[in-house]
Amino acid sequence: MNFSIQQYPFDNNLESEIIENHHQFLNWPLVYFLEENKTKEAYVGETTDVLNRLKAHSKTEKKQRLNTVNLIVSDRFNKSATLDVESNLIKYISADGKYSLQNGNLGISNHQFYQKKEVYWEQFKNIWSELQSMGIARHSLDAIDNSDLFKYSPYKSLSREQIGGLKMILQCLLDDQAKVSLIEGGAGTGKSILAIFLFKLLKTDLSDFNYSDFDEEDKILFHLLELVKEKFNGHLNMALVIPMTSFRETISNVFKNIKGLSSKMVIGPSDITKQKYDLLIVDEGHRLRRRQNLVNYKSFDDAFKRVNLDPNNYDELDLVDYGSKKAIIFYDWLQSIKPTDVSTDKFEILKKKESTIVRKLKTQFRVKGGNEYVEFIHQLFDGTINSEKTKAVFGFYDFKLFDDLNEMINQIKIKEIQMGLSRMVAGFAWEWISKKDKSKLDIVIDDISLQWNNTEIDWVNSANAINEVGCIHTTQGYDLNYTGVIIGPEFDYDFINEKFIVNKENYKDKGGKNTIKDEQVLLNYVTNIYKTILLRGIEGTYIYVCNPNLRKYFAQVVPSFENSKDEVKTYSIIDTPNEFSVPYYDLEIAAGQFSDLQSVQEVKFIELKNITNLSEYFVCKVVGESMNKVIPNGSLCLFKKYSGGNRNGLITLVEGSDIFDNETEAHYTIKEYSSKKVINDDGWHHEEIILKPLSTKSFKPIVLRDEETINFKVIGVFEKTL
Secondary structure, three states, X not given: OOOEEEEEEOOOOHHHHHHHHOHHHOOOOEEEEEEEOOOOEEEEEEEOOHHHHHHXXXXXXXXXXXXXXXXXXXXXXXXXXHHHHHHHHHHHHHHHOOOEEOOOOOOOOOOOOOOHHHHHHHHHHHHHHHHHHOOOOOOOHHHHHOOHHHHOOOOOOOOHHHHHHHHHHXXXXXXXXXXXXXXXXXXXXOHHHHHHHHHHHHHOOHHXXXXXXXXXXXXXXXXXXXHHHHXXXXXXXXXXXXXXXXXXXXXXXXXXOOOOOOHHHEEOHHHHHXXXXXXXXXXXXXXXEOOOOOOOOHHHHHHHHOOOOOOOOOOHHHXXXXXXXXXXXXEOHHHOOOOOEOOHHHHHHHHOOOOEEEEEEOOOOOOOOHHHHHHHHHHHHHOOOOOOOOOOOOOOOEEEEEOOHHHHHHHHHHHHHHHOOEEEEEOOOOOOHXXXXXXXXXXEEOOEEEOEOOOOOOHHHOOOHHHOEEOHHHHOOOOEEXXXXXXXXXXXXXXXXXXXXXXXXXXXXXXXXXXXXXXHHHHHHHHHHHHHHOOOEEEEEEEEEOOHHHHHHHHOOOOEHHHHOOOOOOOOEEOOOOOOEEEEEOHHHHOOOHHHHHHOOOEEEEEOOOOXXXXXXXXXXXXXXXOOOOOOOOEEEEEEEOOOOOOOOOEEEEEEOOXXXXXXXXXXXXXXXXXXXXXXXXXXXXXXXXXXXXXXXXXXXXXXXXXXXXXXXXEEEEEEEO
């Protein structure tokens, strides 16, 4: 390791301990982590003057509650590197959930510097693994990346565009003439992140900000924040309003785990009239409701009765105006999906008021296809796409059209195993009969039968979500890694008139169609639904289209799954190696000799194209069903030789005298790897290694403990099936 983490009591002896043990780092960039293990409070910082910085902390009341300091030192650190490690630690420690951070959320920058990705990100991953072994961190970085606490954490670095919006909002709070800040932005432009960032910013004590490292932009924001705090005497009675029940529950859980915030601060629109607020921040403002077409309207009516307003003549946008001195509303008219939503005309009137300040967010952050992909989706559904152009490709974004629904379901399940948060989502073209009878299946397409989501609350994170299909109501506001979108029989394309059409009979959301007489209005809502769910997937989006005409329209410009695979589909097995080949080992022959694969005599070779650094790879045939969710029985698989590093969560080929695989009847196995470490005076060692099957059938994990973990080797890491 090119770093070390040393732990000391945060007391009067600390200075002499540091001088004695770390004299070479007294004026060197380093990172520190202050903690108190009982209350689980912590603070992350970086400095080039460790003695004076920690001495200053020891004089502040909040830091005095912390009793242990962990110094992270490395001769590879420079100022940019320590700022980056500090920023990453703040983001990941806060989302790990074990500690509640005293840090403010301003000044967390996304620093760019030489070898940031090549060297320092790898170093941070090793630092995190060490913190896990010390019991400071609990979850893996991959697991945290998929958590709501990380995705919606207020500890984010903001873009220039978001910073501009933040300045405008703070200036609005200072302007006595300004009543509303309306922040417009499409799906994935970071509206929810900005709303949560702002809430945390306004609820944080000024003394918790590490403004010694603020850049000019931070200093301007901090000054505006100081003025706002002064204007409201340091206390703003405020709430975050989220109209959708499912997403509101998710953000409530996020707030519960952030110091200074509470789940009670997240409310629904019907709660607005229970008290008066200095400030209401409204996320997903396009989902505020009016009474038109509402089915369950008791809580809606009760909210208006509390303030003597007629619910038939007012809507929830009026409640926001009535219940607050000032309001910040995040809004995207393209995500309005049903007639119960407040009309776009009402928002247009609001925009024209002198007391309203409008700001637009344009940069897209969610999908890795970027703004080009977002623009493509809008053009595709607006009918402005050039059908004569080549198939759409957006860098490494995985965008495919499927002819086989079963194949798309299988691919989404594979992505779920590989990276999590991969879900099937469909348009509302089937009745939800399983809501009353869990044994019933809702979505029937040819010989495939599926079930809608079993829960309306936080379905994306529910246990059985991978085996169910979500809808717009259970996914709007959420980020997914992969989305498999079923475009139902209610939506089609007319090639003669060159326009989209909607079949009202096939659209099953009664609340979304009952009062609509104009077919174009319904078409607009359905189009918005599909645009919205096609912008959920961070890594990729898969599409299956029920109607043949619409599928043909999409196929003109959307790459086909069958025709776009870049995996090698043909290969030849040869007896002698060449410049394009990798070794192909028979596992039964090689067993017991993996420590030196090149010494195995019975070796053939496989020619592969589009693979660089061929010397790092080998191929094995995997027999058995214990990994069939990822590796079908009998598959030829490409492995990368293991050369060190964290392997938690990876599929590995392992060998050991205490391993016995019932399928291979040998002392090697291929399973998903995870381990638990313990640390003591002699260093660290494995307490337990778990080799987990990923199968549709019943297989037990292989668990190695204590001495069993010693005679054990990781031979290779699974790359893909050939």
